[in-house]
Amino acid sequence: EAGVAQSPRYKIIEKRQSVAFWCNPISGHATLYWYQQILGQGPKLLIQFQNNGVVDDSQLPKDRFSAERLKGVDSTLKIQPAKLEDSAVYLCASSLTRGGFSEQYFGPGTRLTVT
């Protein structure tokens, strides 16, 4: 079974530029998550999708971050414009269902450096 795929793996941009990350979850997984992991900290949820609907985006900085999950499969996370504090690893995860007992499977992450 293929795991969660993410691209690109690494990205370096200058502040005020825009960037987009892509995630392909495990086939059949209804729930998709984007987490932000700043160096030295645990991952923090940015947005949670159930199929193609948003369940929780309370911690997403909506003035600069946006995300979509077209057709309830792939997802894209965008930052525009980027700030220095956005430097982090962006992790995508998916689970079969929304229940807290449903194991989340993580992709390898995209490491973003904003200069």
Next chain:
Amino acid sequence: AQSVTQLDSQVPVFEEAPVELRCNYSSSVSVYLFWYVQYPNQGLQLLLKYLSGSTLVKGINGFEAEFNKSQTSFHLRKPSVHISDTAEYFCAVSDWRGTALIFGKGTTLSVSS
């Protein structure tokens, strides 16, 4: 609101020694508890989870954890570590409402010979 506290940011141990990584949580509802491991430049991998039932949970790579409701703890243990166990370990909590995982800040386990 839920929260997770990992009491040690770094734990250095020698190979074949036992290790315990400590985790405490706070929640107003019943919780599910998880330990994840993250190797350099990789995503998170589930080590073990507590959903219900037996409070002693066994996971992969010889790790185990014990859920203690009265002390709101979920400490991770391994009786004998290997060099290959060197990694970052995260404790996380969620609940029946389907909220996303809330993670601790992580513990860096460094195993040396």
